[in-house]
Amino acid sequence: MNEGIYWPSFFFLLFGGLSCAFALAVLLSTNIVRMAFYLVMCLASSAGLFFLAGADFVGAMQLMIYVGGTLVLLIFGVMLTSQERFVEMK
Numbered sequence: 001m002n003e004g005i006y007w008p009s010f011f012f013l014l015f016g017g018l019s020c021a022f023a024l025a026v027l028l029s030t031n032i033v034r035m036a037f038y039l040v041m042c043l044a045s046s047a048g049l050f051f052l053a054g055a056d057f058v059g060a061m062q063l064m065i066y067v068g069g070t071l072v073l074l075i076f077g078v079m080l081t082s083q084e085r086f087v088e089m090k
Contacts, residue, residue, distance in 0.1 A: 008052065011048070012049070012052055015045045015046070015048040015049045015052060018041070018045040018048075019046050019049065022038045022039070022042035023038075025038040025042075032078055033075070036071055036075055040067055040071050043063075043066045043071075047060075047067070050062055
């Protein structure tokens with residue numbers, strides 16, 4: 001009997017756990033730049049779930065549109081509108 005790791009389940013738990021952990025980090029972080037980084041990681045791990053499910057096109061669009069586009073706009077908006085070095089949310 002082969003007692004090896006079933007890799008699809010392992011990667012599903014890995015990507016799902018990372019996605020939940022980074023989503024929680026977005027909620028608990030007070031630094032807006034770190035929030036943006038955690039959101040990028042959360043969206044990238046959810047794209048990993050799409051790739052794992054066999055939806056390659058949806059995963060690629062997740063990476064290009066959300067991770068690539070939306071977060072770049074968020075970072076530039078924060079950098080151009082903040083008066084301090086980084087914006088702290090309290």
